[in-house]
Amino acid sequence: xxxxxxxxxxxxxxxxxxxxxxxxxxxxxxxxxxxxxxxxxxxxxxxxxxxxxxxxxxxxxxxxxxxxxxxxxxxxxxxxxxxxxxxxxxxxxxxxxxxxxxxxxxxxxxxxxxxxxxxxxxxxxxxxxxxxxxxxxxxxxxxxxxxxxxxxxxxxxxxxxxxxxxxxxxxxxxxxxxxxxxxxxxxxxxxxxxxxxxxxxxxxxxxxxxxxxxxxxxxxxxxxxxxxxxxxxxxxxxxxxxxxxxxxxxxxxxxxxxxxxxxxxxxxxxxxxxxxxxxxxxxxxxxxxxxxxxxxxxxxxxxxxxxxxxxxxxxxxxxxxxxxxxxxxxxxxxxxxxxxxxxxxxxxxxxxxxxxxxxx
Amino acid sequence: xxxxxxxxxxxxxxxxxxxxxxxxxxxxxxxxxxxxxxxxxxxxxxxxxxxxxxxxxxxxxxxxxxxxxxxxxxxxxxxxxxxxxxxxxxxxxxxxxxxxxxxxxxxxxxxxxxxxxxxxxxxxxxxxxxxxxxxxxxxxxxxxxxxxxxxxxxxxxxxxxxxxxxxxxxxxxxxxxxxxxxxxxxxxxxxxxxxxxxxxxxxxxxxxxxxxxxxxxxxxxxxxxxxxxxxxxxxxxxxxxxxxxxxxxxxxxxxxxxxxxxxxxxxxxxxxxxxxxxxxxxxxxxxxxxxxxxxxxxxxxxxxxxxxxxxxxxxxxxxxxxxxxxxxxxxxxxxxxxxxxxxxxxxxxxxxxxxxxxxxxxxxxxxxxxxx
Numbered sequence: 078x079x080x081x082x083x084x085x086x087x088x089x090x091x092x093x094x095x096x097x098x099x100x101x102x103x104x105x106x107x108x109x110x111x112x113x114x115x116x117x118x119x120x121x122x123x124x125x126x127x128x129x130x131x132x133x134x135x136x137x138x139x140x141x142x143x144x145x146x147x148x149x150x151x152x153x154x155x156x157x158x159x160x161x162x163x164x165x166x167x168x169x170x171x172x173x174x175x176x177x178x179x180x181x182x183x184x185x186x187x188x189x190x191x192x193x194x195x196x197x198x199x200x201x202x203x204x205x206x207x208x209x210x211x212x213x214x215x216x217x218x219x220x221x222x223x224x225x226x227x228x229x230x231x232x233x234x235x236x237x238x239x240x241x242x243x244x245x246x247x248x249x250x251x252x253x254x255x256x257x258x259x260x261x262x263x264x265x266x267x268x269x270x271x272x273x274x275x276x277x278x279x280x281x282x283x284x285x286x287x288x289x290x291x292x293x294x295x296x297x298x299x300x301x302x303x304x305x306x307x308x309x310x311x312x313x314x315x316x317x318x319x320x321x322x323x324x325x326x327x328x329x330x331x332x333x334x335x336x337x338x339x340x341x342x343x344x345x346x347x348x349x350x351x352x353x354x355x356x357x358x359x360x361x362x363x364x365x366x367x368x369x370x371x372x373x374x375x376x377x378x379x380x381x382x383x384x385x386x387x388x389x390x391x392x393x394x395x396x397x398x399x400x401x402x403x404x405x406x407x408x409x410x411x412x413x414x415x416x417x418x419x420x421x422x423x424x425x426x427x428x429x430x431x432x433x434x435x436x437x
Numbered sequence: 438x439x440x441x442x443x444x445x446x447x448x449x450x451x452x453x454x455x456x457x458x459x460x461x462x463x464x465x466x467x468x469x470x471x472x473x474x475x476x477x478x479x480x481x482x483x484x485x486x487x488x489x490x491x492x493x494x495x496x497x498x499x500x501x502x503x504x505x506x507x508x509x510x511x512x513x514x515x516x517x518x519x520x521x522x523x524x525x526x527x528x529x530x531x532x533x534x535x536x537x538x539x540x541x542x543x544x545x546x547x548x549x550x551x552x553x554x555x556x557x558x559x560x561x562x563x564x565x566x567x568x569x570x571x572x573x574x575x576x577x578x579x580x581x582x583x584x585x586x587x588x589x590x591x592x593x594x595x596x597x598x599x600x601x602x603x604x605x606x607x608x609x610x611x612x613x614x615x616x617x618x619x620x621x622x623x624x625x626x627x628x629x630x631x632x633x634x635x636x637x638x639x640x641x642x643x644x645x646x647x648x649x650x651x652x653x654x655x656x657x658x659x660x661x662x663x664x665x666x667x668x669x670x671x672x673x674x675x676x677x678x679x680x681x682x683x684x685x686x687x688x689x690x691x692x693x694x695x696x697x698x699x700x701x702x703x704x705x706x707x708x709x710x711x712x713x714x715x716x717x718x719x720x721x722x723x724x725x726x727x728x729x730x731x732x733x734x735x736x737x738x739x740x741x742x743x744x745x746x747x748x749x750x751x752x753x754x755x756x757x758x759x760x761x762x763x764x765x766x767x768x769x770x771x772x773x774x775x776x777x778x779x780x781x782x783x784x785x786x787x788x789x790x791x792x793x794x795x796x797x798x799x800x801x802x803x804x805x806x807x808x809x
């Protein structure tokens with residue numbers, strides 16, 4: 078609903094693309110004439126595997142949330158990563174023959190196991206969370222809102238969740254987009270070419286319905302966050318536009334337009350890590366005096382910032398990324414407003430978000 | 438939600454445009470709204486409401502700090518009573534001061550540094566025992582400011598004799614004296630910074646007379662609504678149990694120990710109402726009410742939005758006036774009265790946060806969190 082207006086103007090703007098109609102010199106530019114639809118309703122589109130994997134990741138998220146009500150089953154969560162031993166509630170996931178783990182960024186494969194171990198340990202302490210005491214804490218305003226925090230204030234359920242967004246979804250987007258030109262676009266297998274199918278999977282990993290952003294039902298992971306940050310960074314329209322245009326261009330063999338959309342999508346997913354982090358700054362500020370809630374929000378921010386490193390197409394250098402992480406206090410209970418603002422500014426600057434850093 | 442507000446605005450202005458065709462008067466509401474003297478409103482609000490509120494609060498904090506210094510030098514019952522009186526005056530004045538959290542106040546985070554409650558007694562006692570505290574730690578927000586003084590000056594003993602002993606014979610008496618002095622000094626430092634900054638910020642404030650998110654009207658309305666929601670939620674709703682499935686949390690009221698919660702809430706809603714009306718000691722100047730009238734703003738049933746807001750301010754105030762201090766006791770003995778006051782306050786939220794903002798084309802930029 079948030080984006081209805083944009084959706085309308087966007088739909089109006091999406092018209093027939095006619096490239097190279099004008100003869101300007103002797104070089105013959107290929108001429109294309111094809112429709113870009115307003116929704117991702119390409120007849121041969123298939124991203125069922127992406128949807129299944131997002132569903133698996135959601136089940137993992139649901140299980141991690143149980144850390145606030147007692148010890149959680151670490152081995153089961155790890156089995157969900159590799160789809161071993163029918164770990165999912167949704168039965169078709171168990172028999173799907175696909176898994177999450179082989180889609181992860183290499184570094185995330187090992188990181189996520191440590192994150193899970195940390196959360197399992199916190200869930201088992203049976204203590205009330207406070208500075209240097211791992212356990213479960215409640216929001217000041219509502220005792221029913223609980224978070225499982227380490228003694229350093231980190232909510233690993235959030236680090237895992239945001240890690241999945243960076244180490245799985247963004248990694249997939251960057252990998253697929255980065256390699257799109259290498260996929261075969263001539264041989265049709267199961268109704269589509271390899272390039273079309275790869276593009277469909279990238280769209281599927283975004284986690285939005287085919288008529289997004291008019292319809293926002295069932296958005297997942299980045300599909301949810303692109304809307305959350307949309308006030309400051311209009312990723313909904315940018316991404317939907319690019320995915321639609323690129324997919325139509327692939328089918329029309331318009332490689333130049335495909336390349337242009339790849340650049341847009343790579344740029345958007347690079348920026349989204351920062352946009353998500355800045356959004357958490359606002360949420361941390363909204364609960365600034367509540368140590369438990371604030372720490373959980375800061376954990377979300379930490380998860381976003383940490384997850385930037387899983388993106389093989391990131392613009393941030395390793396040194397810049399290390400520097401960003403160093404701005405977090407060693408113990409989140411020790412956070413000051415000056416530190417929070419410094420973190421905000423440091424995240425915003427390299428992505429050009431200075432003007433909107435308080436709006437995201 | 439933000440786009441929804443835009444959409445509502447477009448729809449509302451289109452509707453108003455169609456309506457105006459019936460009259461021979463060709464002025465449409467959009468044009469009327471844009472011709473409103475926003476600079477005049479900003480001038481009135483800054484000169485007659487904001488700056489006087491800041492200076493009055495500054496004076497009250499200076500008096501509090503002086504009373505604490507005198508008390509610390511030679512603690513006795515009379516000086517304790519003086520400190521308590523000056524504290525109540527400062528807390529009361531703060532209610533007219535909290536709504537301007539933009540510009541200078543935002544840069545020192547005046548609101549949370551001054552009034553984060555409920556106070557954390559554990560953290561306060563830890564800081565007292567340690568003999569030191571780091572005021573910039575967010576973890577100390579609940580251990581400083583007016584709520585911490587509320588506890589230290591009213592809650593450390595059953596009566597004033599017992600409280601006085603905490604500053605004379607108690608093992609931590611000296612450290613406790615140091616702590617209250619540090620707290621009042623910090624209050625004073627913060628408001629001094631804000632008052633000084635407003636001397637030059639005033640011109641900036643008046644000149645940013647657009648309606649975008651960075652405009653002064655945008656910030657003023659955002660903070661008016663935000664502060665109003667603090668009143669509704671934290672002064673009344675949360676302690677009355679509206680966020681805890683009806684389980685009352687009376688110890689979460691503002692000013693729990695000095696027992697002036699209702700008095701403060703009344704002063705608070707009156708201050709917000711005055712800001713809305715543009716009303717001050719010099720009279721009823723240009724306010725948001727005039728702006729809404731000029732914009733010909735209507736509620737969904739077609740009646741004047743300004744009239745409805747004014748009536749709802751009155752209804753909410755009347756409900757608050759039926760409550761009595763100590764509010765924590767009132768919540769225990771008659772929770773229904775408190776939740777029904779909350780209900781009236783909630784009705785006004787919708788008018789201010791949704792109807793007013795959409796009528797004036799103002800975006801609410803603070804977000805409701807996603808519940809993660």
